Amino acid sequence: MERGTETETNGRRSAFRRVVETAFELVYPRTCWICDERIVGAETTGGAGRVGVGGGSSGFRVPLSALVCDECRRAASVPARTFCRRCGRVAVRETARGDDALCRFCLRKTGASNFAFDEVRPMHFYRGTTRALVLQLKRTTDPTLAEIAARLYFESRRRALTAFRPDAVVPVPMNWRRRFLRSVNSPDFLASALARELGVPCWAKTVRRVRATPPQSSVDWAARRENVAGAFALSGGKKDAPIERLKGKRILLVDDAFTSGATANEIAALLKEDGGVEAVCVATLARAGLGKGRRL
Numbered sequence: 001m002e003r004g005t006e007t008e009t010n011g012r013r014s015a016f017r018r019v020v021e022t023a024f025e026l027v028y029p030r031t032c033w034i035c036d037e038r039i040v041g042a043e044t045t046g047g048a049g050r051v052g053v054g055g056g057s058s059g060f061r062v063p064l065s066a067l068v069c070d071e072c073r074r075a076a077s078v079p080a081r082t083f084c085r086r087c088g089r090v091a092v093r094e095t096a097r098g099d100d101a102l103c104r105f106c107l108r109k110t111g112a113s114n115f116a117f118d119e120v121r122p123m124h125f126y127r128g129t130t131r132a133l134v135l136q137l138k139r140t141t142d143p144t145l146a147e148i149a150a151r152l153y154f155e156s157r158r159r160a161l162t163a164f165r166p167d168a169v170v171p172v173p174m175n176w177r178r179r180f181l182r183s184v185n186s187p188d189f190l191a192s193a194l195a196r197e198l199g200v201p202c203w204a205k206t207v208r209r210v211r212a213t214p215p216q217s218s219v220d221w222a223a224r225r226e227n228v229a230g231a232f233a234l235s236g237g238k239k240d241a242p243i244e245r246l247k248g249k250r251i252l253l254v255d256d257a258f259t260s261g262a263t264a265n266e267i268a269a270l271l272k273e274d275g276g277v278e279a280v281c282v283a284t285l286a287r288a289g290l291g292k293g294r295r296l
Contacts, residue, residue: 032069033148034076034133039069064155067148075129077156080121085160088120088258088287099160115261116269117253119281121160123153126257126288134256134286137186146189149285153190154197157283161198164281166252169195169202170271172263173209173232191254194283198252205235206246206275207267224262232267234274246275253282259289 030039064073081096083089084103091101124130133149154161171191188204195202211231234243251271253264264282271277 030066032072033067033145034072034129037069064151072129076152077123080157080160083122083287085119088122116265116272117280117282119164120258121157121281121283122258122287123156123285126286130286137256143189147193150190150193150197153285154194165250166198166200167249168200169252169254170206171204172255172267173207186256187254190256194254207232208235224260228263228266232270234270243275246277248276248278250279251277253280255284257286257288258282258284
């Protein structure tokens with residue numbers, strides 16, 4: 001009698017799983033979110049009945065293998081030791097120790113000594129799959145892609161982030177006028193999703209832009225720090241983000257791309273000088289600006 005009941009229960013579970021997979025296939029067809037190619041052989045449930053993309057209080061979510069094809073997952077990331085942990089330049093291979101490495105400039109203490117942030121952790125260079133992902137994030141209002149990007153980032157930089165031990169995640173803010181025109185700030189989505197992966201709070205309104213600036217991409221390389229100087233402030237309102245809670249904290253600062261480091265440097269200096277933050281690590285999907293002749 002008990003064996004019959006168990007068989008019946010297993011049958012119901014199998015039927016329910018088939019219904020869930022069918023429903024998932026209708027809502028999220030098994031095509032890669034980055035390249036739009038069909039994903040062959042992906043298991044939507046991952047063997048555990050997980051059905052949500054981003055998860056939530058239920059803990060159910062779709063595995064990355066059902067959202068991003070194997071080729072894009074491999075192409076979206078390089079080992080952490082590829083980049084200098086202090087400035088994000090290409091590291092000297094001989095300096096690599098686990099996920100940590102330095103470039104020849106930081107070895108000589110001539111490169112990043114004037115950066116206010118303590119670490120920068122890019123996922124890849126700004127090219128190919130990662131460039132496509134960053135551009136898609138700037139154009140979509142669907143937070144699903146940011147959830148996927150954050151999971152890809154966390155998958156590739158888990159050890160470095162764990163070693164940093166962030167207390168909270170803060171996104172690089174966008175000026176309200178530009179946000180009105182674009183309707184989305186991709187670092188906001190990324191920071192929120194990454195905070196969930198890390199199990200720490202996302203303090204989205206901790207830093208705000210107080211001065212509109214031309215896009216960094218339109219400014220001469222040497223003038224980028226001057227362009228963002230004084231462009232940010234900490235929110236002091238009780239509802240938004242009391243400055244008092246920043247004191248002594250370790251902050252993960254999130255942006256979709258890192259080029260000269262001027263914006264991240266300005267915000268990190270603000271967090272430390274005005275907020276009393278202990279350390280800042282910059283988490284970014286793409287490292288750009290490594291063309292010939294460019295210097296940070």
